[in-house]
Amino acid sequence: MSDKVLHYCPGCTHGLAHRLVAEVIDELGILERTIGVASVGCSVFAYDYFRCDFQQAAHGRAPAVATGIKRVHPEAVVFTYQGDGDLAAIGTAEIVHAAARGEQITVIFINNAIYGMTGGQMAPTTLVGQATTTTPQGRAPERAGYPVRMSEILATLDGAAYIARMSLHDPLHVGRARRAIRKAFEVQLKGLGFSMVELLSSCPVNWGLKPIEALHWIEQRMIPSFPLGELKNTAGVV
């Protein structure tokens, strides 16, 4: 990672997720052939923090941009870093079809159950009953539908080789998340297909919680809706 000071809010786990991805890239010794794709949202400045080539994509289109890059440089390691608004709402088609094609890219999917950058509106991943600025009385399924579980959806696709959902709420889970990220990159390095790691992350500011409370909220509220684990590992990467 670069020396630049992170712009993320106090208690946000984006910085942690960045650190894990950067450590895995260093461990695998692939920094000089890695190309990242930054999405629209809080993480739009991801390219300021990673010391590899980057392209910035339109909202939701990171998997399509990554596809274009990977097809030009099959030997490169290409990853996208996307939030839940980006990946599970406006970019649903792009992520589904990149996975269906078995596109040899790695996706880091940050799920914090809310729209962060635009100021706390409902996301596709917002929990039933969760209050946001556009569901002030709490998400009511009869009006606003149900949370979308992208990892489960993508795991059904033949082109997806490795799909895992991990959490960043405590050191034990951070360690597991790190191992999953490493596996996802290894899947790409071995040319086995599409790989994605969903990371349950905090958004204390938009959730209206203190940083510590936010970590508890992930554990107590999010994990029951978004069960952790490897949803697919056909690649046999251990």
Place this chain on the structure above:
Amino acid sequence: MKGLEAMGEAAIRAGCRYFFGYPITPQSELPEYMARRLPEVGGVFLQAESEVAAINMVFGAAGAGGRVMTSSSSPGISLKQEGISYIAGAELPCVIVNMMRGGPGLGGIHPSQSDYFQATKGGGHGDYRLLVLAPASVQELADLMFEAFELSERYRNPVLVLGDGLLGQMMEPVRLPPEQAVAPPNRPWATTGARGRAPNLVSSFHIDPAELEALNLRLQEKYRTIRAEQTRFAVEDPEGDARLFLVAYGTAARVCRAAMRRARAEGIPTGLIRPISLWPFPDAAFEQVMERALGFLTVELSLGQMVEDVRLAVAGRRPVEFYGRTGGMLPDPEAIVERLHLLWEKVGVRHG
């Protein structure tokens, strides 16, 4: 050779090795041609899940240094506008083909020129311009397609080749440009993996307003250069005696050529101005004939879009009239000649 196939072959000979597209009538033979040919030359054809995805794949491939194109037709081009704006903002080279069909909405599948505004005035959001080339024959489809790649790289700007279904389906003899050796791309800005150099960033995002203004000012400077260097047109005036000028591009220009001959046989000294670059618009063509011109009749396969640029170029010095058909209907040469007669009565007789 069929127009669309000539375009595909010219693109490959220009070194295009990446095509991302989505089928839509009336241009599907172009992606089909690329699907067949690109693998033969070591290239990549990919049918995307949508036009939106296709243009963003183009963004990725262009940013990664690939020589890349996409093609579509009117409703599909509307979907690509988001990506085109990003590509213009990130200053990436690529070629986009629009074989226009009638609109608005789903419209129809027959030839039209009703996307002129979208092509030349923006289309997507932001202060940007595309270089827009309008061929009028299969030979020009091939030649301009070939050149489009060179121009897009010279200016690091997307180039739009604007045709229609009639040109694409037409079969005419064509001399294809020679195969261009695909030079190792010299694109120090591209994302290729930061081996032995500082990381590259391809982005159109500038949150600092001063920085964004600087980018926009720099883009305008580039557009001024393109305007000075890339204005293209043809003036057809068989006897050098024309007093009325038809103004038309693409398929409409072909119809106008027939109308010009007929009008001349009927005693109206008529010429034809054919803009080939629609942006930059060839104002110079009008200066070239202004002294002898008594009036202009713009003919389009729309209800009047390019005529606005013609009026700007003529700037009130001569009458500018308009005739257009739309929805996929073609203008009838006789109807054009009829309007030339009316204009001639108005301006020609007075002039003696």
